[in-house]
Every structure is written in C-alpha cells, then in structure tokens.
Amino acid sequence: MQNKIELNKISHYFTTSHERINLFENLSLSIDAGKSHAIVGPSGAGKSSLLTLAAGLDAPKSGSISVTVDGKSASETELRACSGFIFQHFHLMNELDALGNLALPLRLKGNKDAFNIARTWLDKVGLADRASHKPNQLSGGEQQRIAVARAFVTSPTFIFADEPTGNLDEGTSNKVADLMFGFAAESNAALVVVTHSQSLAARADVAHRLAHGALEQVQ
Numbered sequence: 001m002q003n004k005i006e007l008n009k010i011s012h013y014f015t016t017s018h019e020r021i022n023l024f025e026n027l028s029l030s031i032d033a034g035k036s037h038a039i040v041g042p043s044g045a046g047k048s049s050l051l052t053l054a055a056g057l058d059a060p061k062s063g064s065i066s067v068t069v070d071g072k073s074a075s076e077t078e079l080r081a082c083s084g085f086i087f088q089h090f091h092l093m094n095e096l097d098a099l100g101n102l103a104l105p106l107r108l109k110g111n112k113d114a115f116n117i118a119r120t121w122l123d124k125v126g127l128a129d130r131a132s133h134k135p136n137q138l139s140g141g142e143q144q145r146i147a148v149a150r151a152f153v154t155s156p157t158f159i160f161a162d163e164p165t166g167n168l169d170e171g172t173s174n175k176v177a178d179l180m181f182g183f184a185a186e187s188n189a190a191l192v193v194v195t196h197s198q199s200l201a202a203r204a205d206v207a208h209r210l211a212h213g214a215l216e217q218v219q
Contacts, residue, residue: 010063
C-alpha cells in the first residue's frame, strides 16, 4: 500500500514584536515510506519547523500538505496516530522506568500486550537489564536508545527525528543511528531526520539542504 506525505509549495514564517521572519517559500517535498530522508542546513534555516509541518503538528502559512496512508487520503489526526517521534532531549517520563516508558504509547492505544511488546523492544536495543531503571539512572546514550525504541514500538508508518544524536558522542551516535536506520528499513517506515551531522545525513537514502528559504536535494 502507498504511504506518502506531499508538501506542495508551502511557505512558513513567524513574527516577533517588530518583524516577520520568513523561513521558506513555495517549498515542495515528497516523503515516501520505505525510504529514509535527511534534512540538513544552518541553524535558524527552519529545519525543525519543516519537520513539524511534515508531521502534521502545525499548519503552513500557505500551500498544502497531503497524506496518503494505505493508499487512502489521511487527515492530520490520522497522520499523528501512525507516526513516531525521536527528539534531541529524549523526552522520557521521569516517573516511569525504562519498561514503563516503552509500554506507554502502546497502553495509550489500548494494547493489552503492551509490557510484553515493550520487553521485546528493550531487548532489541540491548537494554533488557535496565527495565526497572528510571531515566535519571541511565546514560544519555541509553536514554536515546529507549527513545528510539519508543518511536518504533507501535509499528508507525512515519518516523520523525529532530537532531536525534545532537547530545551524544560520536561512538554512541553511531550506535543510535544503526538502530534508527535499521528499524526503519525493517518496518518499511518513512524516516525523516533533521540533523547537523553530515555523517548521519549521509546514511539516508535521500538528503536535502534547507538554506536561505530554499530546499535543494544534495543526495
């Protein structure tokens, strides 16, 4: 079945108390399931805003975004329901242990097998022995491995990652990237990664550079 997000000539800006800051105009991008996509560019270019728009978390100032899931047109709500998210700062629930953090998205969907599935994913990321540890008892790399597993635990169609290795050293970054790209390939999900890391972007099937309001395919 076809799964795709199409950004059609979108423009976006934000306003401060005394000026309007244009991020990009008439930008188009196609995000296909089964492929990994990287977006690179200088700070302030609007990469995270572009990711937010593609994920259906915000609406562009102009232009349109269309989503196809299982060959049918999908709403923003349906897009969010079949998406997973990975952030630079992990965003784990401090009051839950590693197993609880992984089980939470499944429990919210009413999955009665949530904890068993979560245990399987803990094992996949090599943290089965950390099941009862709270986030503050885990290293940054371990927290991000939990965050990657959490993004994939519900078998999403689309994964959005915003600087997923930004807080990690090179060795840990490589391990997290291995997991992220490996799980995306296994599940045939569309992976969209915003990153400053050229080495991380080079692992994607397709890479675009966002700069000066324009998006250019560079890989």
